[in-house]
Structure formats: C-alpha cells, structure tokens
Amino acid sequence: MFWDCNLNSTKDNFVVVEFFPLSIGTVSDAEIACGGQCVSCETWQNERRVLRKKHLKDVHLQQVSVRRFASFNLFSIEDQNTEEETGTWVQYRSIFYPKYSVSLRFHNGLLNVKDVLTSFDNTGNVCLWPSEEVLAYYCLKHNEIFRDLAVCELGGGMTCLAGLMVAISADVKEVLLTDGNEKAIKNVNEIITRNQNAGVFKAQKVSSCILRWDNETDVSQLEGHFDIVMCADCLFLDQYRASLVDAIKRLLQPSGKAMVFAPLRGNTLNQFCNLAEKAGFSIQRHENYDEHISNFHSKLKNEEKDTYEENLHYPFLLILTKQR
Ligand SMILES: C[S@@+](CC[C@H](N)C(=O)[O-])C[C@H]1O[C@@H](n2cnc3c(N)ncnc32)[C@H](O)[C@@H]1O
Numbered sequence: 001m002f003w004d005c006n007l008n009s010t011k012d013n014f015v016v017v018e019f020f021p022l023s024i025g026t027v028s029d030a031e032i033a034c035g036g037q038c039v040s041c042e043t044w045q046n047e048r049r050v051l052r053k054k055h056l057k058d059v060h061l062q063q064v065s066v067r068r069f070a071s072f073n074l075f076s077i078e079d080q081n082t083e084e085e086t087g088t089w090v091q092y093r094s095i096f097y098p099k100y101s102v103s104l105r106f107h108n109g110l111l112n113v114k115d116v117l118t119s120f121d122n123t124g125n126v127c128l129w130p131s132e133e134v135l136a137y138y139c140l141k142h143n144e145i146f147r148d149l150a151v152c153e154l155g156g157g158m159t160c161l162a163g164l165m166v167a168i169s170a171d172v173k174e175v176l177l178t179d180g181n182e183k184a185i186k187n188v189n190e191i192i193t194r195n196q197n198a199g200v201f202k203a204q205k206v207s208s209c210i211l212r213w214d215n216e217t218d219v220s221q222l223e224g225h226f227d228i229v230m231c232a233d234c235l236f237l238d239q240y241r242a243s244l245v246d247a248i249k250r251l252l253q254p255s256g257k258a259m260v261f262a263p264l265r266g267n268t269l270n271q272f273c274n275l276a277e278k279a280g281f282s283i284q285r286h287e288n289y290d291e292h293i294s295n296f297h298s299k300l301k302n303e304e305k306d307t308y309e310e311n312l313h314y315p316f317l318l319i320l321t322k323q324r
Pocket of ligand 1: 121122123124125127128129130131132133154155156157158179180181184211212213214231232233234237240243
C-alpha cells in the first residue's frame with residue numbers, strides 16, 4: 001500500500017481526509033505511480049465515491065488536508081508571518097544560491113472537497129513537488145542559458161517556482177507561468193504581484209495564464225512563441241500525456257528546447273518519451289545531471305528506505321529538441 005487516508009466525521013459534519021505522504025506515500029503518488037490501476041487507487045476511487053455521497057449531504061465544511069513531501073534540501077523556507085484565509089506567505093530561498101529568494105504563497109494545506117471531486121486535476125495545489133524544486137535549482141545553476149530568451153513553464157502548479165527562479169536570476173526576455181488549474185493560477189498571479197512589488201524580477205516581462213495542453217485556443221495563441229518550455233512532474237496523467245507532447249511541440253519555436261524533470265512513476269516517463277520521439281523530438285535522457293542531487297539521492301536511498309521511493313521521488317532530466 002503506497003498511502004493511507006483517514007476519513008473523519010466530526011459532530012459538525014466536518015470531513016477531513018488526511019493523506020500521509022512522507023512516511024507512506026500520497027494518494028497522488030499511488031494514482032500517479034500506477035496510472036490509477038492498483039489496489040490503492042481502487043480504494044481511493046471508493047473513498048471518492050464515499051466523499052461524493054457525503055459531499056452531496058453536506059457541502060460546506062469539507063476539507064482535505066495534505067502533508068508536505070520529502071525533498072532534496074535545495075531551498076530554505078522562512079515564514080513571513082502573513083497568514084491569509086487562502087494560504088500562508090513564506091520566503092523560499094535557494095540554499096546553494098542564497099541571494100535568490102522569492103515570496104511564495106502556499107494554499108493552507110486545505111483543499112475544499114468540492115474542488116477535489118469536481119474540478120480539473122488538483123495535484124499542483126496539494127504541495128510543491130520535489131521535481132519542481134529540482135527544476136528550480138537547475139534553472140538557478142544554469143541561469144545563463146536563458147539570456148534574451150522567451151521561457152514558458154507548463155503545469156507549474158500553485159507556485160511555478162522554477163519559472164520564478166528564471167525570472168529573478170536570468171537576463172531573460174520573458175517568462176510565462178502557466179497551469180491548467182484555475183485555483184493554481186490565481187495563486188501564481190498573487191505571487192507575481194507580490195514579488196513585482198518587491199522588485200525582485202530581472203526578467204523584462206513576467207506573467208501568468210491558464211494554459212491547458214488539451215485546449216486548442218490556449219495553445220494556438222502562443223504557437224511558436226517560446227525558446228524554452230519547461231515542466232516538472234507532469235508526465236503521469238494518461239489522458240493528457242499526448243496533449244502535453246503536442247503543446248510543447250507547438251509552443252516551441254523551430255530551434256526551441258524543452259526541459260522536463262519527472263520521476264519514472266511506473267512506466268509513465270517512458271511512455272512520454274515514446275510519444276515525444278514519435279512527435280519528432282530527439283531526447284537526451286539524464287539520470288545523473290547534478291552532483292548534489294545524485295549524492296542526496298544515494299543518501300536517501302540508504303538512509304530513508306521507509307520514506308524514499310526512487311520510482312516516485314527521483315526526477316530524471318529530459319531535454320527535448322525539435323527535429324522536424
Ligand atoms: C503533479 S502537479 C505538478 C505541479 C508542479 N509542477 C510541481 O511539481 O509542484 C501536475 C500539474 O499539471 C497540471 N496539469 C495537469 N493536466 C494538465 C493539462 N491538461 N493542462 C495544463 N496543466 C495540467 C496540474 O494542474 C498540476 O498543477
């Protein structure tokens with residue numbers, strides 16, 4: 001079993017579902033790892049059905065709380081003591097490049113059950129996933145590659161941390177932060193405003209929008225616009241994998257490149273590579289792309305056997321280049 005979940009009904013009909021990602025894995029992990037086919041996912045589907053029924057009875061006070069995930073020790077988090085109804089502001093600082101930090105707002109760990117059950121994929125509102133942090137770190141480390149370029153992050157979740165790191169550290173022309181989830185992008189808009197007011201951006205233009213890979217209008221209006229498209233942990237959704245490949249291809253200008261970080265998650269990374277090759281990309285696949293990450297990965301494998309699962313947590317790096 002990858003995960004466990006507690007369904008608690010209080011006297012106020014307050015339903016709290018708690019997932020335990022750190023020690024046992026997350027619901028998302030379980031679903032992601034197997035594409036929804038395993039026993040855990042069946043159980044999750046059943047829980048969803050239970051929730052849906054409960055939800056119909058009582059729509060107000062149902063929330064899902066989700067705990068934070070293990071990481072590669074790349075960023076420090078300082079509380080800014082500004083808690084809002086929707087979330088908490090923190091200062092996210094690179095441990096390796098400490099002059100770079102941004103204000104981020106995390107949803108307060110509580111997701112409305114209505115959102116979870118009825119809205120578009122919410123995995124980007126649950127937490128900031130390790131692949132995103134690794135992509136963000138990698139962008140800081142190699143920020144010279146973005147000079148004068150137009151960069152787009154796809155599926156950046158509620159923070160789009162990697163795109164923000166490009167925007168604060170690189171002499172980049174333009175950074176567009178995107179996700180298909182409306183709630184995530186509302187949060188990203190506020191993050192941009194706060195950091196813009198703090199004057200931290202080096203980029204000439206930083207903006208955000210809802211961009212769904214499977215939405216013709218979203219993709220066509222930005223066709224051929226970007227030199228670099230990047231994403232983290234976006235390869236697991238069976239129904240959107242082909243549209244992600246297609247969106248990357250169309251958004252990139254002819255000599256553009258995509259930078260993709262994602263864990264294996266079963267066969268999902270391989271399936272993405274197969275589709276990308278069929279779409280005319282050449283792919284460089286890197287398992288060891290950074291000394292710190294490789295060393296930390298070995299340490300986690302040895303010392304955190306109960307919590308660290310390579311298949312779910314270790315991001316590979318894929319560089320996609322358009323061939324035709
Ligand atoms: C596992 S989350 C990763 C979020 C973020 N990159 C991170 O690693 O923290 C996957 C993200 O892909 C987004 N997503 C899923 N399907 C999508 C689609 N068809 N179009 C656009 N975004 C999508 C979700 O909204 C979510 O934010």
